[in-house]
Structure formats: C-alpha cells, structure tokens
Amino acid sequence: MDTETEIITADSPRSVRRAIMLQDWNDLASIHWRYDPADVQALLPDGFRADTFDGSAWVGVLPFHMRRVRFPHLPAFGPLSTFPETNVRTYLIDPAGRRAVWFCSLDITRLITALVARASYRLPYCWAKMSIDRSGGDDRPVRPGDTVAYRSRRRWPVADAETDIAVRVGEAIAPSEVSQLEHFLSARWALGTAFGKRLMWADVDHPPWPLHRAELLHLDQTVITAAGLPAPEGDPYVLWSPGIDVRIALPSRVRL
DSSP: OOOOOOOOOSSOSSOOSSEEEEEEEEEEEEEEEEEOHHHHHTTSOTTOEEOOBTTBEEEEEEEEEEEEEEOTTSOOOGGGGOEEEEEEEEEEEOTTSOEEEEEEEEEESOHHHHHHHHHHHOOOEEEEEEEEEETTOTTSOOOTTOEEEEEEEEEESOOOOEEEEEEEEEEEOOGGGOOHHHHHHHOOOEEEEEETTEEEEEEEEOOOOOOEEEEEEEEEEOHHHHTTOOOOOSOOEEEEEEEEEEEEEOOEEOOO
C-alpha cells in the first residue's frame, strides 16, 4: 500500500520540544531550478525518493549568514558560532511519507565546525572562504531595493566549487500570498541524511519564513556540478528572506 505523503504547511507539523541545536539563519537568498527527478534520485540512498512539484524535482543554491549556533541553555561559541554558509539542497520523501531537505553540500568558513558537523550529522560540510556584502551596510536591516552579494570559494575537502551571487531584494510577500511552489521550496521541517546504509532523520522547527521577491543580478556557480548534478538550465526561481530562528532535533533512525 502506498504511504500518504504529508501536506506542506507554513508551520511545522512536528514541534521540536527538546532541541539539540539552536541556530539563526539570516540574509538568505533562495535560488532554485527545475530538475529531472531521475537526476536527483541518483543522489539519494535507497529508501528516500525525490520530492517533486509540478512534475519536477528542484535543486537550490542558498547562501545565508549562520548566526549564534549554540546548545540549549548555553551561550553561543563566539566566532565559531557565526559565519557565512552556502548550501546546495534538494527535497525528499521518506518511507513514512514525511518531507525533508537533502543537502548535497554545505560550505562554511569554520573548519572545526565543518568537521564536527560531518561527524555528528553525517552531512557533507566543506570548508570555504566566503563573504556576504549588503549595500545598506551591516548596521541596519536590509530593505527593498538593497542588494546583497554572496561569494564563496571551497578550500576542503576538494577546492572544486565557487559561487558569486548578487540579488536585489524586492517587496515582502504577504503570508496569504505565498504560492504553493514557494511553500514547497521553503517550508521544510526536517533534514534527511545517511549513516552508512542507515537512513537518518532530524526534525526542524522554526516560525514561518518571511519571504521577499528578489531579482537575480549576477550568478556564477560551480557548486551544483561539484555535487554530482548536471548544470542547471533555464531561469531560476529567486526569493530572499531576512531570516528565522531555528530549533533542530537529535537525529534518529528512519524505519524502513
């Protein structure tokens, strides 16, 4: 019997009551392309299947500013807790019909943090040189009309990927006007990974994403092909967000 796939909602369907990690994701650009589901399925371990919208899988490059990574009831780790990050991600469905993110790569500027995250969550973290520049400066919030530039160059484990991205932030999208596709690309309440042949799962909880329209001014990237996917084709779907506070649960095993 086919398992029913959970409905995508703007609020988390599974509240994380006992978080193992707290994080803030700020100044996030979301740049997505349509993909053949077979291309995405080739990256996923047995038991996970590619999630689709309008017949396509979707692959995104998402640069942002990670801030205040910390454990509950403890202060942040100083400079180790705040850094730029660039993700390549796609979307999956597990055997129980739950939806999640699958990370193809995660580039950050902290080598120690990358090593710890690889060991604990089995995620493909990489060490990179990165920067985020806001046209309005860092002393005030980003406003519609401002530009945000993101640059990264991977250092380890293989220096094989770069990004050079600039977006112009547009007007905020009212919650009632967020489209089904925009929910599909943003409202993700878990991450899936693999520990050897075991599928692993961690729930994620946060407020609904505050989304803005955005215009892509410049894009140069090799992170998608470095992840083992074909180069993207066509115009991407671009969004921007000032950010959210995030709670992440302890990973658990997915039962097949």
